[in-house]
Amino acid sequence: MPAQADEVIREKVLTVADRLYYRRGIQAVGMDALRAEAGVSLKRLYQLFPSKEHLVEEVLHRRRQLWNGLVEAAVATGGTPRDRLLAIYDMLARWFDEDDFRGCVFINTFGELGATTPRIAALVREHKAEFQARVAQLVAEAGGPPSLAFQLAILAEGAQTTAAIAGTSEAAGHARDAAATLIDSVLAATATD
Template identity: 45%
Template sequence: MPAPATEERDRLDRAALLDTAEALFYAHGIQAVGMDRVREASGLPLKRIYRLFATKEDLVVAVLRRRDRRWRESLAAHVERVAGPRERVLAVFDWLAAWCAEPGFRGCAWINAHGELGAASEAVLTEVRAHKRAFHDQLSGWVRATGLPLTEPVYLLAEGAIVTAGITGDPSAAGHARKAVEALLRGAAD
Protein backbone atom coordinates (compact mmCIF):
# COMPACT_ATOMS: atom_id res chain seq x y z
CA MET A 1 0.00 0.00 0.00
CA PRO A 2 2.07 2.92 -1.25
CA ALA A 3 -0.56 5.63 -0.92
CA PRO A 4 -0.86 5.51 2.90
CA ALA A 5 2.93 5.30 3.21
CA THR A 6 3.24 8.43 1.08
CA GLU A 7 0.66 10.24 3.14
CA GLU A 8 2.44 9.26 6.32
CA ARG A 9 5.74 10.49 4.98
CA ASP A 10 4.14 13.76 3.92
CA ARG A 11 2.79 14.17 7.41
CA LEU A 12 6.17 13.56 9.01
CA ASP A 13 8.02 15.79 6.58
CA ARG A 14 5.47 18.52 7.02
CA ALA A 15 5.93 18.38 10.78
CA ALA A 16 9.73 18.43 10.48
CA LEU A 17 9.53 21.31 8.04
CA LEU A 18 7.28 23.28 10.38
CA ASP A 19 9.73 22.64 13.22
CA THR A 20 12.65 23.91 11.19
CA ALA A 21 10.84 26.89 9.73
CA GLU A 22 9.37 27.93 13.06
CA ALA A 23 12.78 27.92 14.76
CA LEU A 24 14.42 29.87 11.94
CA PHE A 25 11.61 32.40 11.48
CA TYR A 26 11.36 33.04 15.19
CA ALA A 27 15.09 33.45 15.73
CA HIS A 28 15.96 35.57 12.70
CA GLY A 29 12.71 36.98 11.37
CA ILE A 30 10.62 35.70 8.49
CA GLN A 31 11.93 37.89 5.72
CA ALA A 32 15.52 37.32 6.79
CA VAL A 33 15.21 33.58 6.27
CA GLY A 34 15.12 32.48 2.64
CA MET A 35 13.57 29.27 1.42
CA ASP A 36 17.06 27.99 0.64
CA ARG A 37 17.97 28.29 4.28
CA VAL A 38 14.83 26.35 5.20
CA ARG A 39 15.84 23.70 2.70
CA GLU A 40 19.36 23.48 4.06
CA ALA A 41 18.23 23.28 7.69
CA SER A 42 15.43 20.81 7.06
CA GLY A 43 17.37 18.58 4.70
CA LEU A 44 14.32 18.40 2.43
CA PRO A 45 14.64 19.13 -1.29
CA LEU A 46 13.16 22.42 -2.39
CA LYS A 47 10.83 20.57 -4.71
CA ARG A 48 9.35 18.60 -1.83
CA ILE A 49 8.98 21.72 0.28
CA TYR A 50 6.99 23.40 -2.44
CA ARG A 51 4.84 20.32 -2.84
CA LEU A 52 4.00 20.43 0.87
CA PHE A 53 3.46 24.21 0.92
CA ALA A 54 2.71 25.95 -2.34
CA THR A 55 4.29 29.26 -1.31
CA LYS A 56 6.39 30.69 1.46
CA GLU A 57 3.35 32.57 2.67
CA ASP A 58 1.50 29.27 3.10
CA LEU A 59 4.40 27.93 5.13
CA VAL A 60 4.44 31.03 7.31
CA VAL A 61 0.72 30.78 7.96
CA ALA A 62 1.01 27.08 8.79
CA VAL A 63 3.86 27.81 11.20
CA LEU A 64 1.86 30.49 12.97
CA ARG A 65 -1.24 28.32 13.13
CA ARG A 66 0.52 25.33 14.65
CA ARG A 67 2.39 27.55 17.09
CA ASP A 68 -0.90 29.10 18.15
CA ARG A 69 -2.36 25.70 18.93
CA ARG A 70 0.68 24.57 20.91
CA TRP A 71 1.13 27.88 22.71
CA ARG A 72 -2.45 28.06 23.93
CA GLU A 73 -2.59 24.38 24.79
CA SER A 74 0.52 24.73 26.91
CA LEU A 75 -0.93 27.78 28.62
CA ALA A 76 -4.26 26.06 29.27
CA ALA A 77 -2.58 22.94 30.62
CA HIS A 78 -0.66 25.05 33.12
CA VAL A 79 -3.59 27.22 34.16
CA GLU A 80 -6.16 24.47 34.52
CA ARG A 81 -3.88 22.49 36.77
CA VAL A 82 -4.46 25.27 39.32
CA ALA A 83 -7.50 25.39 41.61
CA GLY A 84 -9.50 28.55 42.28
CA PRO A 85 -10.60 31.18 39.75
CA ARG A 86 -8.31 33.95 40.95
CA GLU A 87 -5.34 31.65 41.26
CA ARG A 88 -5.93 30.57 37.69
CA VAL A 89 -5.83 34.11 36.39
CA LEU A 90 -2.60 34.67 38.29
CA ALA A 91 -1.23 31.39 36.93
CA VAL A 92 -1.45 32.86 33.44
CA PHE A 93 1.22 35.34 34.42
CA ASP A 94 3.40 32.70 36.01
CA TRP A 95 3.29 30.82 32.75
CA LEU A 96 4.07 34.02 30.81
CA ALA A 97 7.00 34.74 33.12
CA ALA A 98 8.44 31.28 32.52
CA TRP A 99 7.92 31.65 28.77
CA CYS A 100 9.63 35.05 28.64
CA ALA A 101 12.58 33.65 30.59
CA GLU A 102 13.17 30.76 28.19
CA PRO A 103 16.50 30.82 26.40
CA GLY A 104 16.10 32.17 22.90
CA PHE A 105 12.96 34.12 23.81
CA ARG A 106 12.59 36.89 21.28
CA GLY A 107 9.15 38.26 21.96
CA CYS A 108 5.74 37.30 20.65
CA ALA A 109 5.98 35.52 17.31
CA TRP A 110 2.64 36.98 16.21
CA ILE A 111 3.49 40.55 17.14
CA ASN A 112 6.79 40.15 15.30
CA ALA A 113 5.08 38.66 12.26
CA HIS A 114 2.59 41.50 12.31
CA GLY A 115 5.41 44.03 12.31
CA GLU A 116 7.08 42.28 9.42
CA LEU A 117 4.18 41.30 7.22
CA GLY A 118 1.01 42.80 8.65
CA ALA A 119 0.96 45.43 5.94
CA ALA A 120 2.06 43.16 3.13
CA SER A 121 0.26 39.87 3.66
CA GLU A 122 -3.45 39.63 4.25
CA ALA A 123 -3.13 35.96 5.20
CA VAL A 124 -0.53 36.65 7.88
CA LEU A 125 -2.54 39.55 9.24
CA THR A 126 -5.59 37.30 9.51
CA GLU A 127 -3.58 34.63 11.30
CA VAL A 128 -2.14 37.11 13.79
CA ARG A 129 -5.55 38.55 14.56
CA ALA A 130 -7.01 35.07 14.95
CA HIS A 131 -4.32 34.20 17.50
CA LYS A 132 -4.84 37.36 19.50
CA ARG A 133 -8.59 36.92 19.51
CA ALA A 134 -8.23 33.29 20.59
CA PHE A 135 -5.88 34.26 23.42
CA HIS A 136 -8.23 37.04 24.45
CA ASP A 137 -11.20 34.65 24.53
CA GLN A 138 -9.25 32.00 26.43
CA LEU A 139 -8.22 34.55 29.02
CA SER A 140 -11.73 35.92 29.14
CA GLY A 141 -13.08 32.53 30.22
CA TRP A 142 -10.72 32.36 33.17
CA VAL A 143 -11.33 35.95 34.21
CA ARG A 144 -15.09 35.63 34.01
CA ALA A 145 -14.89 32.66 36.35
CA THR A 146 -13.77 35.09 39.04
CA GLY A 147 -17.04 36.96 38.63
CA LEU A 148 -15.16 40.22 38.15
CA PRO A 149 -15.38 42.36 35.00
CA LEU A 150 -11.64 42.44 34.44
CA THR A 151 -11.14 40.75 31.09
CA GLU A 152 -9.85 43.80 29.26
CA PRO A 153 -7.39 45.05 31.87
CA VAL A 154 -5.99 41.57 32.39
CA TYR A 155 -5.64 41.05 28.65
CA LEU A 156 -3.92 44.40 28.15
CA LEU A 157 -1.53 43.71 31.02
CA ALA A 158 -0.66 40.37 29.45
CA GLU A 159 -0.03 41.93 26.05
CA GLY A 160 1.97 44.74 27.60
CA ALA A 161 4.14 42.26 29.45
CA ILE A 162 4.71 40.13 26.37
CA VAL A 163 5.68 43.01 24.12
CA THR A 164 7.84 44.65 26.76
CA ALA A 165 9.70 41.46 27.58
CA GLY A 166 10.25 40.92 23.86
CA ILE A 167 11.76 44.33 23.28
CA THR A 168 13.77 44.86 26.44
CA GLY A 169 14.72 41.22 26.87
CA ASP A 170 13.84 41.59 30.53
CA PRO A 171 11.34 38.91 31.63
CA SER A 172 10.37 40.76 34.82
CA ALA A 173 7.52 42.48 32.99
CA ALA A 174 5.33 39.42 33.55
CA GLY A 175 5.95 39.69 37.28
CA HIS A 176 4.93 43.35 37.27
CA ALA A 177 1.81 42.47 35.34
CA ARG A 178 0.99 39.76 37.85
CA LYS A 179 1.23 42.23 40.74
CA ALA A 180 -1.05 44.62 38.89
CA VAL A 181 -3.61 41.86 38.36
CA GLU A 182 -3.49 41.02 42.06
CA ALA A 183 -4.21 44.66 42.83
CA LEU A 184 -7.11 44.72 40.39
CA LEU A 185 -8.55 41.52 41.84
CA ARG A 186 -8.29 43.02 45.30
CA GLY A 187 -9.65 46.41 44.28
CA ALA A 188 -12.63 45.05 42.37
CA ALA A 189 -13.51 42.60 45.13
CA ASP A 190 -14.70 45.01 47.82
Protein backbone atom coordinates in the same frame (compact mmCIF):
# COMPACT_ATOMS: atom_id res chain seq x y z
CA MET B 1 6.10 8.96 -1.76
CA PRO B 2 3.69 7.51 0.84
CA ALA B 3 1.49 9.89 2.82
CA GLN B 4 3.25 8.93 6.05
CA ALA B 5 6.63 9.98 4.62
CA ASP B 6 5.07 13.23 3.39
CA GLU B 7 3.86 13.94 6.92
CA VAL B 8 7.30 13.27 8.42
CA ILE B 9 8.95 15.65 5.93
CA ARG B 10 6.18 18.20 6.43
CA GLU B 11 6.66 18.13 10.21
CA LYS B 12 10.42 18.48 9.84
CA VAL B 13 10.02 21.51 7.56
CA LEU B 14 7.52 23.09 9.97
CA THR B 15 9.83 22.54 12.93
CA VAL B 16 12.78 24.05 11.09
CA ALA B 17 10.70 26.96 9.77
CA ASP B 18 9.33 27.68 13.23
CA ARG B 19 12.82 27.74 14.75
CA LEU B 20 14.39 29.85 12.00
CA TYR B 21 11.52 32.32 11.70
CA TYR B 22 11.40 32.80 15.46
CA ARG B 23 15.16 33.20 15.79
CA ARG B 24 15.90 35.32 12.70
CA GLY B 25 12.57 36.72 11.50
CA ILE B 26 10.42 35.58 8.62
CA GLN B 27 11.73 37.96 5.98
CA ALA B 28 15.34 37.10 6.83
CA VAL B 29 14.79 33.39 6.10
CA GLY B 30 14.40 32.58 2.42
CA MET B 31 13.04 29.34 1.04
CA ASP B 32 16.57 28.31 -0.01
CA ALA B 33 17.85 28.64 3.56
CA LEU B 34 14.85 26.73 4.83
CA ARG B 35 15.35 24.02 2.21
CA ALA B 36 19.00 23.62 3.14
CA GLU B 37 18.35 23.51 6.88
CA ALA B 38 15.48 21.03 6.52
CA GLY B 39 17.38 18.90 4.05
CA VAL B 40 14.69 18.81 1.36
CA SER B 41 14.72 19.88 -2.25
CA LEU B 42 13.16 23.19 -3.21
CA LYS B 43 10.74 21.30 -5.46
CA ARG B 44 9.66 19.11 -2.53
CA LEU B 45 9.33 22.13 -0.27
CA TYR B 46 6.96 23.81 -2.72
CA GLN B 47 4.99 20.58 -3.17
CA LEU B 48 4.34 20.56 0.55
CA PHE B 49 3.83 24.32 0.91
CA PRO B 50 2.75 26.18 -2.26
CA SER B 51 4.16 29.47 -0.95
CA LYS B 52 6.07 30.97 1.91
CA GLU B 53 2.82 32.53 3.11
CA HIS B 54 1.25 29.08 3.40
CA LEU B 55 4.25 27.89 5.38
CA VAL B 56 4.05 30.88 7.74
CA GLU B 57 0.34 30.18 8.26
CA GLU B 58 1.08 26.58 9.22
CA VAL B 59 3.79 27.70 11.64
CA LEU B 60 1.32 30.10 13.25
CA HIS B 61 -1.29 27.35 13.57
CA ARG B 62 1.26 25.20 15.41
CA ARG B 63 2.26 28.08 17.66
CA ARG B 64 -1.39 28.76 18.42
CA GLN B 65 -1.85 25.19 19.62
CA LEU B 66 1.32 25.46 21.70
CA TRP B 67 0.19 28.76 23.26
CA ASN B 68 -3.27 27.42 24.05
CA GLY B 69 -1.72 24.36 25.66
CA LEU B 70 0.55 26.51 27.82
CA VAL B 71 -2.34 28.71 28.90
CA GLU B 72 -4.54 25.73 29.75
CA ALA B 73 -1.75 23.99 31.68
CA ALA B 74 -1.15 27.18 33.66
CA VAL B 75 -4.84 27.75 34.34
CA ALA B 76 -5.18 24.16 35.57
CA THR B 77 -2.72 24.90 38.38
CA GLY B 78 -4.95 27.55 39.97
CA GLY B 79 -7.31 26.59 42.75
CA THR B 80 -9.54 29.66 42.61
CA PRO B 81 -10.69 31.77 39.65
CA ARG B 82 -8.30 34.51 40.81
CA ASP B 83 -5.42 32.01 40.98
CA ARG B 84 -6.25 30.74 37.49
CA LEU B 85 -6.03 34.25 36.09
CA LEU B 86 -2.73 34.97 37.83
CA ALA B 87 -1.29 31.63 36.71
CA ILE B 88 -1.15 33.03 33.18
CA TYR B 89 1.45 35.58 34.32
CA ASP B 90 3.42 32.85 36.11
CA MET B 91 3.49 30.92 32.84
CA LEU B 92 4.72 34.05 31.07
CA ALA B 93 7.58 34.40 33.57
CA ARG B 94 8.72 30.82 32.90
CA TRP B 95 8.51 31.40 29.14
CA PHE B 96 10.41 34.69 29.32
CA ASP B 97 13.25 32.91 31.15
CA GLU B 98 13.78 30.40 28.33
CA ASP B 99 17.08 30.87 26.49
CA ASP B 100 15.43 31.14 23.09
CA PHE B 101 12.71 33.64 24.09
CA ARG B 102 12.35 36.25 21.35
CA GLY B 103 8.93 37.65 22.17
CA CYS B 104 5.53 36.68 20.88
CA VAL B 105 5.74 35.05 17.46
CA PHE B 106 2.32 36.50 16.60
CA ILE B 107 3.33 40.05 17.45
CA ASN B 108 6.65 39.58 15.64
CA THR B 109 4.92 38.15 12.57
CA PHE B 110 2.34 40.92 12.52
CA GLY B 111 5.14 43.48 12.74
CA GLU B 112 6.89 41.91 9.76
CA LEU B 113 3.98 40.92 7.53
CA GLY B 114 0.72 42.28 8.91
CA ALA B 115 0.50 45.26 6.59
CA THR B 116 1.22 43.26 3.44
CA THR B 117 -0.43 39.88 3.99
CA PRO B 118 -4.08 40.06 5.01
CA ARG B 119 -4.40 36.32 5.72
CA ILE B 120 -1.47 36.43 8.13
CA ALA B 121 -2.89 39.54 9.79
CA ALA B 122 -6.24 37.78 10.18
CA LEU B 123 -4.59 34.74 11.79
CA VAL B 124 -2.77 36.95 14.28
CA ARG B 125 -5.96 38.84 15.10
CA GLU B 126 -7.88 35.57 15.56
CA HIS B 127 -5.21 34.26 17.91
CA LYS B 128 -5.22 37.42 20.02
CA ALA B 129 -9.05 37.47 20.10
CA GLU B 130 -9.08 33.83 21.18
CA PHE B 131 -6.74 34.60 24.07
CA GLN B 132 -8.90 37.56 25.11
CA ALA B 133 -11.98 35.33 24.98
CA ARG B 134 -10.28 32.74 27.22
CA VAL B 135 -9.31 35.44 29.70
CA ALA B 136 -12.92 36.70 29.55
CA GLN B 137 -14.15 33.21 30.50
CA LEU B 138 -11.82 33.18 33.48
CA VAL B 139 -12.90 36.68 34.50
CA ALA B 140 -16.56 35.65 34.28
CA GLU B 141 -15.82 32.63 36.50
CA ALA B 142 -14.26 35.03 39.00
CA GLY B 143 -17.36 37.23 38.88
CA GLY B 144 -15.69 40.13 37.10
CA PRO B 145 -16.96 42.32 34.25
CA PRO B 146 -15.85 41.90 30.61
CA SER B 147 -13.78 45.10 30.79
CA LEU B 148 -11.43 43.39 33.26
CA ALA B 149 -10.65 40.71 30.69
CA PHE B 150 -9.45 43.29 28.18
CA GLN B 151 -7.27 44.94 30.81
CA LEU B 152 -5.72 41.64 31.89
CA ALA B 153 -5.07 40.57 28.29
CA ILE B 154 -3.39 43.89 27.56
CA LEU B 155 -1.14 43.38 30.58
CA ALA B 156 -0.12 39.95 29.25
CA GLU B 157 0.51 41.30 25.75
CA GLY B 158 2.49 44.25 27.05
CA ALA B 159 4.58 41.97 29.24
CA GLN B 160 5.50 39.86 26.22
CA THR B 161 6.68 42.83 24.24
CA THR B 162 8.49 44.41 27.18
CA ALA B 163 10.28 41.15 28.07
CA ALA B 164 11.44 40.67 24.48
CA ILE B 165 12.86 44.18 24.32
CA ALA B 166 14.33 44.24 27.83
CA GLY B 167 15.72 40.72 27.66
CA THR B 168 14.52 39.86 31.16
CA SER B 169 11.49 38.19 32.71
CA GLU B 170 10.80 41.06 35.12
CA ALA B 171 7.87 42.29 33.04
CA ALA B 172 5.90 39.15 33.92
CA GLY B 173 6.20 39.89 37.64
CA HIS B 174 5.18 43.51 37.16
CA ALA B 175 2.25 42.47 34.99
CA ARG B 176 1.22 39.85 37.57
CA ASP B 177 1.31 42.45 40.36
CA ALA B 178 -0.76 44.85 38.28
CA ALA B 179 -3.20 42.06 37.39
CA ALA B 180 -3.61 41.11 41.06
CA THR B 181 -4.32 44.74 41.95
CA LEU B 182 -6.86 45.07 39.13
CA ILE B 183 -8.58 41.77 39.93
CA ASP B 184 -8.83 42.53 43.64
CA SER B 185 -10.01 46.08 43.06
CA VAL B 186 -12.62 45.20 40.45
CA LEU B 187 -13.94 42.17 42.32
CA ALA B 188 -14.19 44.17 45.56
CA ALA B 189 -16.13 46.90 43.74
CA THR B 190 -18.36 44.30 42.08
CA ALA B 191 -19.09 42.67 45.43
CA THR B 192 -20.30 45.98 46.92
CA ASP B 193 -22.61 46.82 44.00
